Amino acid sequence: MVDTASVAKRAAAAKAEVEDAVERAAAAGAAARDAAAETAESVTANVAAKLKAAGIDTDVMAEAAKGQASELQRLLAEELRARPLRSLGIAAAIGLIVGLMTAR
Structure with missing residues (x-):
C-alpha cells in the first residue's frame, strides 16, 4: 500500500530541489551574461585603442x-x-x- 504522507514529503522535497536548481541556474546565467558584457566592452575598447594607434579614427x-x-x-x-x-x-x-x- 502507498503511504500518501511519504509520497507528499518526497514530492515537497523534489519541488524544493527543483526550485533551488532554478535559482542556481538563474544566478549562473546572470553571472555569465555579466562576464560576457565585460568581455565585449574590453574587446571593444582594445580594438578601438589599436585602431587609433594605427591612425584610424x-x-x-x-x-x-x-x-x-x-x-x-x-x-x-x-x-x-x-x-x-x-x-x-x-x-x-x-x-x-x-x-x-x-x-x-
Whole structure:
C-alpha cells in the first residue's frame, strides 16, 4: 500500500530541489551574461585603442557608417515608392525561398 504522507514529503522535497536548481541556474546565467558584457566592452575598447594607434579614427568611421546607412535607407524608400509592385514581388520571392529553405 502507498503511504500518501511519504509520497507528499518526497514530492515537497523534489519541488524544493527543483526550485533551488532554478535559482542556481538563474544566478549562473546572470553571472555569465555579466562576464560576457565585460568581455565585449574590453574587446571593444582594445580594438578601438589599436585602431587609433594605427591612425584610424573610429569616431569618423562610425559617423561615415551612419551617413551611408541613412543614405541607403533613403534610396530604398525611393525605390519602394517608385516601383511598389516590383518591391512586393521581390519580397514575396525572398519569403518563398526562405520558407522553402526552412521547411527542409
